[in-house]
Structures are given as structure tokens and as C-alpha cells.
Amino acid sequence: MNRAERWLPDLLAGAAALAVGLAELRRSGEWGSAAPLLVVAGVAAAVGLARRLPALALASAWLTGIIQVLLGVDPMLTETLLAVVAFGCARWGRLPTVWLSGLSLPLSAGIAVLLLSPYAFYEALQVLGIDRIAADTYRDGGYDWRLAAGLVGFVLLATPWLLGLALRFADRSRASRRSQVAAEAERDQAAEIARLRDGQAQLARDVHDVVGHSLAVILAQAESAQYLEDVDTQALKKTMANIAGSARSSLDDVRRVLATTTDAPGSAARAPQTDLDSLVAGVRASGHEVVAAEVGTPQPMPPELAVVAFRVLQEMLTNAIRHGRRDQPVHVERHWQGDLRIEVRNAVPADEPAGSGGQGLEGMRRRLEAVGGRLDVRRRTDPPTFTATAWVPVRAR
Known part of the structure; x- marks a missing residue:
């Protein structure tokens, strides 16, 4: 997968956010205004960067908010898509990004409440389909709408942020389990290698002892046969019989040793x-x-x-x-x-x-x-x- 293919989902998410913002501007009649268009573009850019570059997405969201305040643009329903940025920062951001995004939640909700008018809040709740809350909080411009607005804004941002944090911890837990399984497998492999090496060393010692002893005995018997008189055939036969017996015993002992290293059927080790x-x-x-x-x-x-x-x-x-x-x-x-x-x-x-x-x-x-x-x-x-x-x-x- 090349770089363009990796970024394709993020580009589509940013394009979708831009389309939602433009639709809202068309509905509100602010299609030709540059300042709202700039805010919509900032939100779309933040949404598109949320997965790959969460820190830059958070900076883009705050820059968009500052521009909105400086240009006097009213809060827009499209800005609820910044919840995607909150999710991305908690899910994929580095630790400083996670902390900064978490601190941004109540701060951004508070700033939005200060800029929001009662009617705008009432209209936003109606668009969201929360008519009962709208009726209870508006009350012809009553004083309790700001608290409800702050809570709604905080929940809209905090919910995806907490979800991203939960998924982040779940990934770490899975990675930790995989690492533990890999470490255990590596330890088991190392133990198996050590066991095989010990077995090889033991086999080498056994073969060395068996063969070395038998050859030494056979050599001694063969050397003693050189000093026998030519006419003493009985002694020579006895010596040769001893040599054959030593060789036979050695071969049998080697078979015993090798039988302990195989699991083949019928190769059960005989008593050493x-x-x-x-x-x-x-x-x-x-x-x-x-x-x-x-x-x-x-x-x-x-x-x-x-x-x-x-x-x-x-x-x-x-x-x-x-x-x-x-x-x-x-x-x-x-x-x-x-x-x-x-x-x-x-x-x-x-x-x-x-x-x-x-x-x-x-x-x-x-x-x-x-x-x-x-x-x-x-x-x-x-x-x-x-x-x-x-x-x-x-x-x-």
C-alpha cells in the first residue's frame, strides 16, 4: 500500500466534513461569506488529520476556534465533528497530545458557551432532535441554558475522547499479551535449545567413554598378542576371543547409548x-x-x-x-x-x-x-x- 492509499480514508473523512459544513452554510444563507467558509475548512482539515497526525489536528482545531473568535463567526453545528479530533487524539496521539486534548475538552466547551446565544443553542438542540431539552432550557431566554449548553458540548467531545482512550488501552493490553506470549515462546525455545545441547554433550561424553574404553582395552589386548609365541595358538585364540568380546560389548553399549536419543518405535532404551x-x-x-x-x-x-x-x-x-x-x-x-x-x-x-x-x-x-x-x-x-x-x-x- 503506497502513501496515497494510506491517506485515502483520511481524505474522504475530511471531504465529508467539508461537505457537511458547506451544506450547513447553504441552509443558513452564509454560502458567500468568507469567514464561515474558513471555519468550515479548518474543521474539515482537523477531521482529515485526526488519524494520521492527531497533534496537528488538535492544533488545527484550536487555530480554527481562534479564527472564529477573531472574525466573530457564530458557533456552527458542523463543529460537532471536532469530536472526531477528540477521538483521534486519545486513540492515536502521543502522551502529550492525549493530555492536551483532555484539557481542551472543558476549555473548548466553556468558550463555545460564552460565544453561543440562547437562540442558537435552542436551534442546535432542535436540529439534533432533543426537543424536550430545548423546551426546558430555553424558557424564553432563561438563565439556565448556559449550563445545559456547556454540558452538551462537553459530552459531545468527552464521549469520543473516552472511547478513543479505552481503545488505546485495549491495544496496549493486547500488545502486552502478545509480547508476553512471544517472550514465553522465546524462553521455551531457549530452554529447548539448551536441553538439546545438554543432550548432545551427554551423548558425546557417553560415546567418548564407551568407545575410548573399548578401544583402549582392545589395543592393550592386541599389543599383548604381539608377544605371544607363534606356536601358542591357544593363547592367541583366547586373546582374539577377548578382543572380539570387547568389541561386541562396546557395540552393545553404544547401541544402548544411542537408543536413549531416539523416539522411534522399537528403539526403547535398554538398561544401561x-x-x-x-x-x-x-x-x-x-x-x-x-x-x-x-x-x-x-x-x-x-x-x-x-x-x-x-x-x-x-x-x-x-x-x-x-x-x-x-x-x-x-x-x-x-x-x-x-x-x-x-x-x-x-x-x-x-x-x-x-x-x-x-x-x-x-x-x-x-x-x-x-x-x-x-x-x-x-x-x-x-x-x-x-x-x-x-x-x-x-x-x-
């Missing part, structure tokens, strides 16, 4: 692996010596906490296999005293660089912090050892 002893047994099967100890009475743990304990021990053992010395045992201790404390200690080569631990340690920290646990990692130089200690709650917090 939480047997800590199976992790120790798997490392032993790879050829590493593991010294395991358990202190205290094992306690049942909620599934989510049992999974955390399993993944944390899995990553600890993976690091021990990858970075530890093969000729030294891996010490695994579990202490059931309040929280479950898991400690894995292994010897490391003296020239092993001390790093930050990479994604594995960071993943363990995130898992533990998410359930109220914590991780402590220490490296000692005499003798060169690496110790990882995790505290896992046995009850949900």
Missing part, C-alpha cells in the same frame, strides 16, 4: 550397564594386572547415579590403560562410607608429560558435578603415579 566389577574384569582380560579392593557395605544406588559411577570408573580405567605402565598393576579401590568413593591409581612413565587430562577428565567432572559429586586428580613424582578420586552420592540430591 552399571556393573563395576565387569569393568575391572575387562581390564584384567586385556592383560593388565588389576588390584581391586572394596571397603564397606555396597549400597543400592538410583539408576542415574549408578550410571555415573560406571562411566567415571570406565574413564579412570581407560586413562590407566592408555597412560599407565603395563608392568605395574592398576589399583582400584571402592569405599562405601557415606558417598561412594572410587579411587584408581596407576604408575606412569617418568617422562610422561603432565597434561590437563583432555576431554575425558572434563567429562568426568561434569558428570559428577551434575549429581552433586566431585573429582580430584593428582600426579606424584616419587614414585611417578597418577591418582584419580571420585565421590559419587548414593542418594539423589
Whole structure:
């Protein structure tokens, strides 16, 4: 829609007001008088500007009134169309325009009463069809007509002004509701994005733990097979069987992890692996010596906490296999005293660089912090050892 099309309704409203004013001038016989024509033109201009430029419409209405007073033009019935200006100022005007238009209501009604003659008021009421009020207030030029005239003028202007104000507040209320709905939708979207990102990060940690541990075990078993005698086929077969078993277990574990990320029919997640002893047994099967100890009475743990304990021990053992010395045992201790404390200690080569631990340690920290646990990692130089200690709650917090 171009500018001319946007202004078309306002131009038609101004033209209609001008036609009404000219008809009134023709009826009253003042068609050829310039001063009444100027007042009619001012009213028409104010009506045409009421929607697009309410402040300018209010200024035009007051300018028309001043010209009318200066030129001595009697009040006209056409001026009741200034109610459109009152409506426009309250409906579309800025806050100063709303206040000024509201203050203009009693002021303009009072000025009109001062300029109005009893007969003109009586005639206007008759034109409006309010004969009873005309009869009660005129009373052959009685004194009470001015109060009635002021009230009628004020009502004619105040009613559309209040209507415009009500519509203005209704628009603001609808806009506020739309804004609130949009804000809630944005919050929901942000929460959903955060949930998806958390899910992706969790999936990445799970796959890292599963695949990293399995590859470390398989690598250790494959390396140990290099030192078997060529004639020892039984030992070689056993090693290959262990490698196949580790790979099969890893594949099954990956399937468990991926099953939790899909809603496809038939892909219900199977119970995740939480047997800590199976992790120790798997490392032993790879050829590493593991010294395991358990202190205290094992306690049942909620599934989510049992999974955390399993993944944390899995990553600890993976690091021990990858970075530890093969000729030294891996010490695994579990202490059931309040929280479950898991400690894995292994010897490391003296020239092993001390790093930050990479994604594995960071993943363990995130898992533990998410359930109220914590991780402590220490490296000692005499003798060169690496110790990882995790505290896992046995009850949900």
C-alpha cells in the first residue's frame, strides 16, 4: 500500500466534513461569506488529520476556534465533528497530545458557551432532535441554558475522547499479551535449545567413554598378542576371543547409548550397564594386572547415579590403560562410607608429560558435578603415579 492509499480514508473523512459544513452554510444563507467558509475548512482539515497526525489536528482545531473568535463567526453545528479530533487524539496521539486534548475538552466547551446565544443553542438542540431539552432550557431566554449548553458540548467531545482512550488501552493490553506470549515462546525455545545441547554433550561424553574404553582395552589386548609365541595358538585364540568380546560389548553399549536419543518405535532404551566389577574384569582380560579392593557395605544406588559411577570408573580405567605402565598393576579401590568413593591409581612413565587430562577428565567432572559429586586428580613424582578420586552420592540430591 503506497502513501496515497494510506491517506485515502483520511481524505474522504475530511471531504465529508467539508461537505457537511458547506451544506450547513447553504441552509443558513452564509454560502458567500468568507469567514464561515474558513471555519468550515479548518474543521474539515482537523477531521482529515485526526488519524494520521492527531497533534496537528488538535492544533488545527484550536487555530480554527481562534479564527472564529477573531472574525466573530457564530458557533456552527458542523463543529460537532471536532469530536472526531477528540477521538483521534486519545486513540492515536502521543502522551502529550492525549493530555492536551483532555484539557481542551472543558476549555473548548466553556468558550463555545460564552460565544453561543440562547437562540442558537435552542436551534442546535432542535436540529439534533432533543426537543424536550430545548423546551426546558430555553424558557424564553432563561438563565439556565448556559449550563445545559456547556454540558452538551462537553459530552459531545468527552464521549469520543473516552472511547478513543479505552481503545488505546485495549491495544496496549493486547500488545502486552502478545509480547508476553512471544517472550514465553522465546524462553521455551531457549530452554529447548539448551536441553538439546545438554543432550548432545551427554551423548558425546557417553560415546567418548564407551568407545575410548573399548578401544583402549582392545589395543592393550592386541599389543599383548604381539608377544605371544607363534606356536601358542591357544593363547592367541583366547586373546582374539577377548578382543572380539570387547568389541561386541562396546557395540552393545553404544547401541544402548544411542537408543536413549531416539523416539522411534522399537528403539526403547535398554538398561544401561552399571556393573563395576565387569569393568575391572575387562581390564584384567586385556592383560593388565588389576588390584581391586572394596571397603564397606555396597549400597543400592538410583539408576542415574549408578550410571555415573560406571562411566567415571570406565574413564579412570581407560586413562590407566592408555597412560599407565603395563608392568605395574592398576589399583582400584571402592569405599562405601557415606558417598561412594572410587579411587584408581596407576604408575606412569617418568617422562610422561603432565597434561590437563583432555576431554575425558572434563567429562568426568561434569558428570559428577551434575549429581552433586566431585573429582580430584593428582600426579606424584616419587614414585611417578597418577591418582584419580571420585565421590559419587548414593542418594539423589
